[in-house]
Amino acid sequence: MKWIYKYDDKFNYIPGEEIEIEEGEDILKGHTDVRPQDGLYKGKYNEEKRAWYESATLEYIDHFQVKPLPTSDMDLLKQQNADLLEKLAESEKRAKEQSKTTSELVMLLTEKGVM
Incomplete structure (x- = not known):
């Protein structure tokens, strides 16, 4: 057959x-x-x-190709929230690094008798 x-x-x-x-x-x-x-x-x-x-x-x-659906308001808010959380985490990291640098400078100035 x-x-x-x-x-x-x-x-x-x-x-x-x-x-x-x-x-x-x-x-x-x-x-x-x-x-x-x-x-x-x-x-x-x-x-x-x-x-x-x-x-x-x-x-x-x-x-016949599938067209992507427009982004819903909820999806847009989720993406914006994720972006903001990422920026917040970067800001917190920079704040910790600045705090560490400030502490090191104070220690150096103290050791040199400037403070």
Whole structure:
């Protein structure tokens, strides 16, 4: 048994019209035993090359691409909150570093008798 795939008089693939025939049985007119590859939007058969190719325009294909959803107010607030928490953590780190530097300077000034 083998599958054959149907195309119309313009060689456009007709999905869902596949049929199974016995090995050695003649392939029906308007059919081929060459399986169309996955991912074709508008498959077209080339009899001479015994191959399928994409005949859909980029505009047609783009029509089926998933468009990203607009960012919701909640998602926007979550992102802003995350950004603010990151900035706060950086500020706290800098404050600790400045405090340490100030302490070291006071110790040095004390050791030198300036203070």
